[in-house]
Amino acid sequence: MAILAVVLIVMAMKALQTLVAERSMIFVDVETDNFKKLLKSHDENVRQANERIGKFMDIAIKTGLADSEQNSGDKAIAGDVAGQESGG
Numbered sequence: 757m758a759i760l761a762v763v764l765i766v767m768a769m770k771a772l773q774t775l776v777a778e779r780s781m782i783f784v785d786v787e788t789d790n791f792k793k794l795l796k797s798h799d800e801n802v803r804q805a806n807e808r809i810g811k812f813m814d815i816a817i818k819t820g821l822a823d824s825e826q827n828s829g830d831k832a833i834a835g836d837v838a839g840q841e842s843g844g
Contacts, residue, residue, distance in 0.1 A: 760815055767808035774801040 777798035784791045816822035 760812060760819070760821075763808055763812045763815065767805050767812065770801045770805035770808060774798055774805060777801065 777794045781791060781794045781798065784794060813822060817824055
């Protein structure tokens with residue numbers, strides 16, 4: 757169970773870093789290198805947060821806290837959110 761808490765904490769941290777990058781991008785000219793760095797950071801954190809969601813659900817299934825049907829739905833939702841966030 758401790759590993760689930762760690763995975764959730766890391767996922768929350770990545771989500772927060774994504775939010776910080778988004779908020780910072782609002783105030784930066786899109787033509788600058790700083791904006792490109794923020795966008796790269798944002799996209800990487802979205803990807804990592806989605807990986808952590810998948811890892812969390814995989815562990816939850818193995819430990820009996822979730823079922824595989826629930827896992828596939830949550831992964832699909834996470835993928836949809838990632839696609840919207842990264843413009844894909």
